[in-house]
Amino acid sequence: MSAAEQPVDSKPLNLGDFRTMRANGEAIACLTAYDAAFAAAQEAAGVDLILVGDSLGMVIQGHRSTVPVAVDDILYHTRCVTRSVTRPWVVADMPFLSVRSPDYAVEQAGRLMQEADAAMVKLEGGESQVDVARALADQGIPVCGHLGLQPQLFYKLGGFKVQGREAEAAQAIVDRAKALEQAGADMILLECVPNAVTQGVVEATSVPVIGIGAGPHAHGQILVMHDMLNVTTGRKPRFVKDFMAETGGVEAAFAAYVREVKSGAYPQPTHGFG
Ligand SMILES: Nc1nc(=O)c2c([nH]1)NC[C@@H]1CN(c3ccc(C(=O)N[C@@H](CCC(=O)O)C(=O)O)cc3)CN21
Numbered sequence: 001m002s003a004a005e006q007p008v009d010s011k012p013l014n015l016g017d018f019r020t021m022r023a024n025g026e027a028i029a030c031l032t033a034y035d036a037a038f039a040a041a042q043e044a045a046g047v048d049l050i051l052v053g054d055s056l057g058m059v060i061q062g063h064r065s066t067v068p069v070a071v072d073d074i075l076y077h078t079r080c081v082t083r084s085v086t087r088p089w090v091v092a093d094m095p096f097l098s099v100r101s102p103d104y105a106v107e108q109a110g111r112l113m114q115e116a117d118a119a120m121v122k123l124e125g126g127e128s129q130v131d132v133a134r135a136l137a138d139q140g141i142p143v144c145g146h147l148g149l150q151p152q153l154f155y156k157l158g159g160f161k162v163q164g165r166e167a168e169a170a171q172a173i174v175d176r177a178k179a180l181e182q183a184g185a186d187m188i189l190l191e192c193v194p195n196a197v198t199q200g201v202v203e204a205t206s207v208p209v210i211g212i213g214a215g216p217h218a219h220g221q222i223l224v225m226h227d228m229l230n231v232t233t234g235r236k237p238r239f240v241k242d243f244m245a246e247t248g249g250v251e252a253a254f255a256a257y258v259r260e261v262k263s264g265a266y267p268q269p270t271h272g273f274g
Pocket residue numbers: 054055058059066149151160161162192223224226227232236237238239
């Protein structure tokens with residue numbers, strides 16, 4: 001199909017569309033993808049946002065955490081994805097140590113946009129996260145802040161654990177979300193937090209909030225593609241739902257996920273941390 005013949009709903013999504021979806025209460029359906037074939041199937045199924053996650057270190061490369069992932073790995077997989085899709089907003093993860101200083105982060109995020117056509121970068125991070133986000137935003141780089149469980153802290157945390165259970169930790173997440181928005185972040189991703197923390201972040205911010213194991217109050221949901229297709233080995237996090245079981249095909253599973261996120265059928269209370 002030529003560009004001129006593309007149906008209206010295949011126009012590339014932009015930041016304004018996501019703000020509108022937040023305002024209108026239309027849930028944002030997000031998945032990870034790492035290559036052209038799966039990304040195309042996700043676009044066909046109506047996925048709004050594709051994350052080229054550093055989870056690729058685990059599901060593609062076989063590592064036990066995301067720590068070994070390099071910017072070059074994200075660059076390669078982001079190219080594979082962006083070459084194959086039109087409508088979905090493609091976000092590239094900033095891997096471990098790529099946000100070690102504002103200048104270095106700008107350089108590496110710049111590569112992801114210029115060499116791989118990413119539309120946005122997502123970053124984890126500690127105290128310096130806000131300053132790094134500000135530097136990226138100042139260069140015109142769309143930014144998503146990743147709060148709650150930050151898997152790059154695997155060795156510091158001693159595993160992948162729910163965050164923000166205590167009042168002080170919950171407040172720190174809400175405060176950071178506000179500071180990130182103030183610094184110019186356009187989106188917040190919340191991972192493995194109690195539902196009330198998500199509610200707090202939603203109330204304290206005006207940007208779209210995407211959740212994974214963060215309950216039903218987020219404006220969108222994301223899962224690692226391999227988990228919802230049930231091809232991940234080992235025990236899966238409680239927020240995962242197997243969409244392959246009831247559909248029996250890859251594109252049908254993606255479509256069922258989009259339908260359930262949009263209708264609010266996913267996530268159920270059993271997928272969250274109360
Ligand atoms: N395949 C895959 N799926 C993911 O969702 C994912 C990755 N890989 N790699 C990077 C991070 C790591 N993530 C994880 C991994 C495990 C749990 C997990 O097992 N959580 C426990 C909660 C433990 C607690 O209660 O503190 C669970 O029961 O869900 C959570 C997030 C999310 N991301």
